[in-house]
Amino acid sequence: MDTLPFDGGRLSRCADDLIAGIRVLSERGWTPATSSNFSMRLDPGHVAITVSGRDKGRLERDDIMVVDLEGRPVATSLRSSAETLLHTQLYARYPEIGCVLHTHSLVQTVASRLFAGAGHVHLEGYELLKAFHGNHTHEMAVELPVLPNSQDMPVLAAQVDALLDRQSMWGYLIDGHGLYAWGRDLAEATRHLEAFEFLLACELELRKLR
């Protein structure tokens, strides 16, 4: 019997953790209509990622597969997320990244439309900015980029790479699409995702009141 090029036990543990975390996000309504995709680093060269087209609120172990850092399936005939390249480009670029989360919440999608013209959402003055790794005060600003949407993943990935060449960041919006957020592990990526969601909701509320 051939041996797998990754640790099967680690895959099972990652899949279980990922599925439990995704279920919480899905129960909040952040993964409508099979949207969204999620991944976790297995080892320096392999990533566990959701299979394309699955209902992300009802994932089972078989809905998580393995790809290499170029997004090629490993030891499976399943098709990984259509947006796999947006995950693997982050793992390939930053060895410290351990988890990438992508959701399509109402708040994220509305905000992406509203701020697409500006190209970013300016987040400043919020205590919750301290939720982002490396931030220690509310007296700072975070620019959350908003990229034009595309069905061409290499085009989108090139836009993300160009941004990462200029600024350090923990996430970005795609216009009319959703949010990508990441972190060193599942807990940190989830915290970043939740912080972006909350801060975007604040910005939308402020728009209504002004």
Ligand SMILES: CSCCC(=O)C(=O)COP(=O)(O)O
């Ligand atoms: C039905 S949502 C359209 C695709 C998308 O944006 C998404 O997040 C889910 O795609 P996947 O291939 O990862 O299921």
Ligand SMILES: [Zn+2]
């Ligand atoms: Zn998507």
